[in-house]
Amino acid sequence: QVQLVESGGGLVQAGGSLRLSCAASGRTRSYFAMGWFRQAPGKEREFVAAVSWSSGNTFYGDSVKGRFTISRDNTKNTAYLQMSSLRPEDTAVYYCAVDLSLFGDRSNKNNYDYWGQGTQVTVSS
Numbered sequence: 001q002v003q004l005v006e007s008g009g010g011l012v013q014a015g016g017s018l019r020l021s022c023a024a025s026g027r028t029r030s031y032f033a034m035g036w037f038r039q040a041p042g043k044e045r046e047f048v049a050a051v052s053w054s055s056g057n058t059f060y061g062d063s064v065k066g067r068f069t070i071s072r073d074n075t076k077n078t079a080y081l082q083m084s085s086l087r088p089e090d091t092a093v094y095y096c097a098v099d100l101s102l103f104g105d106r107s108n109k110n111n112y113d114y115w116g117q118g119t120q121v122t123v124s125s
Contacts, residue, residue, distance in 0.1 A: 001027060001114065002024055002025070002027050002030065002114040003024070003025045003026045004022055004096050004115065005022070005025075005116055006021065006094065006095065006096050006119040007020070007023075008020040008119060009119030009121045010121070010122070011124065014088055014123055015085060018086065018121060019081065019082050019083070020119060021078055021081075022036070022078060022080075022081075023077065023078045024098065031053060031099060032053055032102050033050050033052050033098065033099040033101075033104075034050065034096060035047065035097050035099065035109075036050070036070065036094060036095070037097060037112075038092035038093065038094045038121075039092055045109050046061065047107040047108075047109065049064065049069075050070065050099075050106035050107065051071065059107060061107065064090075067083065067085045067086075068081060069081070069084075079096060081096075091123050092120075093119065093120050096115070096116045097113075097114060099113060
């Protein structure tokens with residue numbers, strides 16, 4: 001199994017920045033990608049970004065392209081989500097997850113095998 005712990009959420013004004021972290025433990029050599037998703041009240045869980053663990057290739061949802069950056073530190077088994085130019089519509093619980101599949105659609109939440117508990121991000125206008 002893989003355990004994931006997110007941190008770094010909080011309250012920020014529109015236009016501000018936050019950096020989320022996702023630390024993995026357990027079978028950390030078993031996954032091939034780590035992704036970030038978010039879910040606002042009453043909405044579906046939405047893909048935000050993903051990173052392939054070995055290659056470092058990154059993928060982004062359309063709503064965050066150019067504003068968010070995902071990165072990973074293999075030595076720390078940790079992924080980061082740097083969020084800039086935040087908007088009130090970015091308000092959500094942010095979850096990280098890992099995909100045990102070598103290939104696959106990294107934007108599809110159904111492909112992910114383990115999830116963290118989530119961290120709240122609130123952007124005030």
